[in-house]
Amino acid sequence: MGLSSMATIFRSIPRAFRGYLCAPVPLSARKFSQLTDENRTLAGKVAVVTGSTRGIGFAIARRMARDGAHVVISSRKQENVKEAVDILKEEGLSVTGTVCHVGKAEDRQHLVTTALKHSGGIDFLVCVAGVNPLVGSTLAASEQIWDKILDVNVKSPALLLSQVLPHMENRGGGCVVLVSSAVAYLPVPRLGVYNTSKTALLGLCKSLAVELAPKGIRVNCLAPGIIKTDFSLREETMPNMLPELKKVFGVQRLGEPEECAGLVSFLCSSDGSYITGENIVVGGFSPKL
Ligand SMILES: NC(=O)C1=CN([C@@H]2O[C@H](COP(=O)(O)OP(=O)(O)OC[C@H]3O[C@@H](n4cnc5c(N)ncnc54)[C@H](OP(=O)(O)O)[C@@H]3O)[C@@H](O)[C@H]2O)C=CC1
Numbered sequence: 001m002g003l004s005s006m007a008t009i010f011r012s013i014p015r016a017f018r019g020y021l022c023a024p025v026p027l028s029a030r031k032f033s034q035l036t037d038e039n040r041t042l043a044g045k046v047a048v049v050t051g052s053t054r055g056i057g058f059a060i061a062r063r064m065a066r067d068g069a070h071v072v073i074s075s076r077k078q079e080n081v082k083e084a085v086d087i088l089k090e091e092g093l094s095v096t097g098t099v100c101h102v103g104k105a106e107d108r109q110h111l112v113t114t115a116l117k118h119s120g121g122i123d124f125l126v127c128v129a130g131v132n133p134l135v136g137s138t139l140a141a142s143e144q145i146w147d148k149i150l151d152v153n154v155k156s157p158a159l160l161l162s163q164v165l166p167h168m169e170n171r172g173g174g175c176v177v178l179v180s181s182a183v184a185y186l187p188v189p190r191l192g193v194y195n196t197s198k199t200a201l202l203g204l205c206k207s208l209a210v211e212l213a214p215k216g217i218r219v220n221c222l223a224p225g226i227i228k229t230d231f232s233l234r235e236e237t238m239p240n241m242l243p244e245l246k247k248v249f250g251v252q253r254l255g256e257p258e259e260c261a262g263l264v265s266f267l268c269s270s271d272g273s274y275i276t277g278e279n280i281v282v283g284g285f286s287p288k289l
């Protein structure tokens with residue numbers, strides 16, 4: 001079933017029951033809460049989310065909007081931006097969208113300008129966009145591969161944040177969430193360049209947290225385990241590792257994108273107001289002390 005027809009069905013369900021009915025499994029086996037935050041803990045806030053037209057980014061954008069934020073959706077392809085924005089608007093959520101390839105400086109600037117034009121400020125930045133164009137030997141990786149992975153996964157969150165920073169300062173503070181991976185802690189063979197980029201993000205989170213604490217800006221990092229998305233289900237860029245995870249850690253299933261979203265909303269809310277510099281795994285197992 002297409003996303004648009006799912007949205008049509010969703011709209012036909014009374015608002016009060018939507019949270020229960022949109023879970024794809026019986027209530028007794030529900031894996032995550034899809035309930036809208038009744039207190040709308042992010043009300044009046046503006047969130048910019050990169051890589052948010054599908055997968056983990058889309059789930060985060062939807063959750064933050066349900067929790068009351070105005071959310072600026074973005075990704076590389078205009079048709080994906082339009083589809084995601086249409087779906088969320090049909091759900092009655094406050095969203096706008098624009099194209100932003102996070103590796104391109106002019107796109108990043110355009111994203112910031114769009115957010116300011118539509119919303120007047122930026123409170124939260126969630127950097128989800130990430131790539132893995134290589135499964136293979138780390139030492140056989142070309143310089144082009146290294147540049148692409150490091151540009152998109154590591155440099156772009158820092159560069160985008162530098163463009164957003166003055167606007168967060170104008171608001172008197174803010175919250176940033178980076179998206180790393182469990183592979184940052186547990187290197188997966190043949191994903192060496194990607195593993196390295198995700199480990200770098202843990203350090204980026206720590207450094208930015210201390211650098212920005214005096215400005216009232218908190219920086220935390222989500223490190224997902226294997227989450228069911230196009231990215232993880234594409235065998236040529238992400239081999240199937242569930243059998244290994246099952247054997248070693250007892251992991252019974254892959255995660256759902258929505259299982260990453262509540263944490264991000266929590267970190268950005270006032271409930272997370274004393275949490276910064278944390279790298280948090282959402283993976284059905286814990287690869288770190
Ligand atoms: N799924 C998993 O198991 C795990 C994922 N992660 C991380 O989570 C993040 C999201 O992954 P996931 O949701 O699975 O991926 P998906 O492939 O499902 O979605 C990726 C999203 O990012 C956008 N995107 C891709 N490249 C860029 C770019 N250069 N600039 C801006 N947007 C981009 C895509 O849209 P478009 O094509 O229009 O650009 C799409 O909206 C990544 O950083 C990934 O490393 C971490 C651990 C596990």
Ligand SMILES: CC1=C(/C=C/C(C)=C/C=C/C(C)=C/C=O)C(C)(C)CCC1
Pocket residue numbers: 181182183186187188189224225226238241244245248249
């Ligand atoms: C258990 C186990 C492994 C762990 C696999 C993991 C932890 C995969 C995670 C992948 C993710 C999160 C990808 C997306 O970013 C290895 C290293 C294959 C070796 C054999 C045993």
